[in-house]
Amino acid sequence: MTAIWVDASAGASGDMLLGALVGAGVPLPVLQDAIDAVTPEPVTLRVEEVRRGGLAATRVHVEGTDSAHHRAWRDIRPLLAGTALRVFERLADAEAAVHGTTPDEVHFHEVGALDAIADVVGVCAGFAHLGATTVTVSPVAVGSGTVQTAHGTLPVPPPAVAELLRGVPSYAGPAAMETCTPTGAALLTTLATAYGPQPAMAVASIGVGAGGRDPEGHANALRLFVGGETTSAGVPLLLECNVDDLDPRVWPAVIAALLDAGASDAWLTPILMKKGRPAHTLSALVDADRAPAVRAAIFRQTSTIGLREQPLTKHALDREMVEVQVDGRAVAVKLAHHDGVVVNAQPEYDDVARAAADLGRPVADVLAEATALARKFL
Ligand SMILES: O=C([S-])c1cc(C(=O)S)c[n+]([C@@H]2O[C@H](COP(=O)(O)O)[C@@H](O)[C@H]2O)c1
Numbered sequence: 246m247t248a249i250w251v252d253a254s255a256g257a258s259g260d261m262l263l264g265a266l267v268g269a270g271v272p273l274p275v276l277q278d279a280i281d282a283v284t285p286e287p288v289t290l291r292v293e294e295v296r297r298g299g300l301a302a303t304r305v306h307v308e309g310t311d312s313a314h315h316r317a318w319r320d321i322r323p324l325l326a327g328t329a330l331r332v333f334e335r336l337a338d339a340e341a342a343v344h345g346t347t348p349d350e351v352h353f354h355e356v357g358a359l360d361a362i363a364d365v366v367g368v369c370a371g372f373a374h375l376g377a378t379t380v381t382v383s384p385v386a387v388g389s390g391t392v393q394t395a396h397g398t399l400p401v402p403p404p405a406v407a408e409l410l411r412g413v414p415s416y417a418g419p420a421a422m423e424t425c426t427p428t429g430a431a432l433l434t435t436l437a438t439a440y441g442p443q444p445a446m447a448v449a450s451i452g453v454g455a456g457g458r459d460p461e462g463h464a465n466a467l468r469l470f471v472g473g474e475t476t477s478a479g480v481p482l483l484l485e486c487n488v489d490d491l492d493p494r495v496w497p498a499v500i501a502a503l504l505d506a507g508a509s510d511a512w513l514t515p516i517l518m519k520k521g522r523p524a525h526t527l528s529a530l531v532d533a534d535r536a537p538a539v540r541a542a543i544f545r546q547t548s549t550i551g552l553r554e555q556p557l558t559k560h561a562l563d564r565e566m567v568e569v570q571v572d573g574r575a576v577a578v579k580l581a582h583h584d585g586v587v588v589n590a591q592p593e594y595d596d597v598a599r600a601a602a603d604l605g606r607p608v609a610d611v612l613a614e615a616t617a618l619a620r621k622f623l
């Protein structure tokens with residue numbers, strides 16, 4: 246299972262994506278053959294190793310003469326199929342929306358040029374070659390300021406980009422220039438299966454695709470991480486919600502239900518919520534593979550209608566179970582090792598309580614005796 250993560254923190258364009266694909270190991274003929282199959286006039290890809298903001302990057306030049314720079318969507322549509330067609334459909338829909346017309350009436354300017362068509366077809370062929378099952382795209386940096394186009398001066402993000410990135414995490418930056426083009430936005434939003442930071446994956450290759458300009462202050466390059474999907478099982482998560490309207494007598498049952506569902510710990514913290522309401526934060530620690538069951542238990546057992554989650558880094562000491570005898574009753578003791586040294590020795594409370602009941606002795610006495618015996622392991 247191949248996973249791709251696109252780092253669009255310096256923006257995205259068709260040629261940046263082409264460069265990143267080549268840099269990540271996609272053979273140039275894969276891209277060139279796909280382009281040759283659709284472009285009405287010859288278009289040649291040329292690869293150059295360049296630097297962007299001090300980073301080594303792959304620049305793909307799309308070269309050829311374009312006798313019909315401005316094309317209508319109805320002229321481009323018959324050339325395309327599959328994912329490339331979907332990318333251009335998104336471009337046509339976005340153009341139609343921002344210019345107040347219909348996709349059929351859309352007349353592309355720069356994005357209808359042969360190099361834009363080649364970008365779209367080449368990038369789609371490259372992604373198909375990698376055969377990724379997931380394509381996660383980072384929040385997209387769109388730049389800021391203005392840009393000169395065939396439409397005249399446009400604000401950044403240009404209207405087509407803003408339209409294409411509706412519902413997608415994006416932000417101004419990293420420089421006062423257009424960093425995400427309509428072609429880049431249409432490609433990212435068609436290919437993405439998810440948006441966010443790099444998912445858990447074993448990265449095998451990284452492609453750094455150069456943009457045309459090399460501005461001061463940031464590396465104008467898009468990074469493509471290609472690797473094997475790894476499961477997130479074992480990643481500890483903290484699940485939390487604030488609740489102000491649950492009968493407090495129910496909380497012990499809630500905590501028990503979360504532990505039953507696989508939480509490694511669950512607890513309540515009293516808080517003062519909005520409107521001065523006394524309430525509780527319910528917290529649960531859980532490994533990612535058990536999280537669906539614990540989430541379900543929270544929603545089933547409490548009145549919350551949402552919860553928040555964060556991945557955690559846990560430092561767990563090695564544990565070992567030993568046994569001590571209190572008046573002939575076995576009490577388990579948990580030893581914790583740090584760097585090979587026992588740093589903690591705790592009798593298991595349930596065993597202590599059972600032994601105390603069996604012996605007819607106060608729990609505190611049995612606990613003190615078991616603790617004294619346990620301390621001999623330190
Ligand atoms: O070609 C068209 S119709 C076009 C529309 C828009 C709008 O935002 S509307 C913007 N542009 C500009 O063209 C260049 C090239 O874009 P590519 O996607 O082909 O790289 C870019 O500066 C766009 O902002 C073109």
Ligand code: NI
Nearest residue numbers: 340354396405
């Ligand atoms: Ni336009």
